Amino acid sequence: MERSPDIHFHFDPVCPFAWLTSKWIRSVALQREYEVDWRFISLRLVNEHVDYDSHFPAGYEHGHTAGLRMLRVCAATRERHGRAAVGDVYLALGASIFDIDPPADQAAHQASLGTRGAVAPLLAGLGLDADLVDALDDEAWDDVIRRETDEARAKTGRDVGTPIIAYDPPDGPAFFGPVISRVPDDADALRLWDAVIELTGFPGFAELKRSLRERPALRVSGAAPDQATVEEDWHQGSRRRDD
Numbered sequence: 001m002e003r004s005p006d007i008h009f010h011f012d013p014v015c016p017f018a019w020l021t022s023k024w025i026r027s028v029a030l031q032r033e034y035e036v037d038w039r040f041i042s043l044r045l046v047n048e049h050v051d052y053d054s055h056f057p058a059g060y061e062h063g064h065t066a067g068l069r070m071l072r073v074c075a076a077t078r079e080r081h082g083r084a085a086v087g088d089v090y091l092a093l094g095a096s097i098f099d100i101d102p103p104a105d106q107a108a109h110q111a112s113l114g115t116r117g118a119v120a121p122l123l124a125g126l127g128l129d130a131d132l133v134d135a136l137d138d139e140a141w142d143d144v145i146r147r148e149t150d151e152a153r154a155k156t157g158r159d160v161g162t163p164i165i166a167y168d169p170p171d172g173p174a175f176f177g178p179v180i181s182r183v184p185d186d187a188d189a190l191r192l193w194d195a196v197i198e199l200t201g202f203p204g205f206a207e208l209k210r211s212l213r214e215r216p217a218l219r220v221s222g223a224a225p226d227q228a229t230v231e232e233d234w235h236q237g238s239r240r241r242d243d
Contacts, residue, residue, distance in 0.1 A: 005037035008166040008174075010152040012043045013074075013093045014067035014113060016216040017179050018163040022094065024180060025165070027189040038086040040075065040148040041162045044068040059110060066114030069136045071145050073119060076135035077128060085128070092122040102222045109220075173200035181214035183225055 009025055011018045029036050044064035052061035070093055078086045096118065103109040112118045120133045135141055152164040155174035166174035178196055183189075199205060215221065215229040223229055 003035050006032075006034035006168060007036045008039050008152075008169050009036055010039045010041040010148065010162060010164040010166075011090060012041055012064075012067040012162045013070040013090060014063045014097065015043065015162045016098060016218055017177075017181075017213075019094045019098050019218075020180050020183055020216055021163050021165075021178065022090065023183045024189050024192065027183075027186055028193045031186060031190060032193075036087065037083055038074075038090055039152070040071050040145045041152045041164055042068045042071055042142075042145050042149050043162060045142070045146050045149050046153075046161060063110065063113060068142070068145065069114035070119065072135040072138055072141040073123075073132055075141040075144050076132050076138070080132070081128065085126075088126055089122070089128070092126060093119070096122055098218045098220050100220050102220060167197060167200075173197065175200045179213060181229065182217045182227070 007025065007029065009022060011022060013019075025036060028034065042064075044061075044067060047055075047064060050056075074086050074089050074093075077089050097113065114136060116133050116136060119136060120130065123130060123132050152166075152174075153160060155166055156164055156176050160176035164174065164176050166172065175196070178192070180192075184192055199208065211233050212231055213233075214231050215223070217223040217225055217227045217229055219225075221229075
């Protein structure tokens with residue numbers, strides 16, 4: 001009998017903060033022997049009624065659309081190979097986006113997100129069926145992605161993004177984030193996890209938030225994993241620089 005997951009982790013592959021949080025969750029899961037069900041939340045669907053030109057910096061619409069395209073591949077993979085395979089695909093996708101040296105042509109790297117040329121080699125490297133790449137363009141998968149997006153936001157309220165985590169589902173706490181800019185070491189990963197679960201499990205707890213964030217410490221941006229980076233105001237999803 002398949003074990004019920006301890007954690008539902010809803011992700012969009014193009015979100016850098018979700019990527020950092022996912023690396024933290026993988027550390028926690030390994031140390032605590034948790035099972036993680038990697039589930040979907042699409043920033044493109046969350047923002048489908050938003051005017052991107054006025055609400056987001058340039059390039060966000062392309063990035064969010066690329067995330068939706070990659071989630072289609074994740075959904076097709078799950079149907080064919082099971083839930084465990086989704087974690088492997090997300091790991092490969094995220095590493096190809098964020099855990100690379102700064103590209104000489106950043107615009108070309110961004111333009112490649114969610115394309116067949118970028119995704120097909122990752123599927124091959126995982127030993128998965130080559131035709132799964134066809135899901136990139138198959139909007140039929142959007143129904144299940146939308147359903148899980150709505151499911152995640154129903155647990156937290158709708159004014160949130162990615163990631164969303166549910167612990168001990170269906171009755172345990174669910175929350176947006178935590179939004180982290182650096183991945184803690186294994187010991188601090190557990191300290192952070194225990195603090196988050198203690199806080200979110202407190203009766204009547206509603207919100208703890210700050211929009212000031214360090215830029216995510218990502219290799220693709222030339223930052224070391226433990227590096228303190230420039231602090232920005234990410235109010236309402238838009239970066240408002242004070243420097």
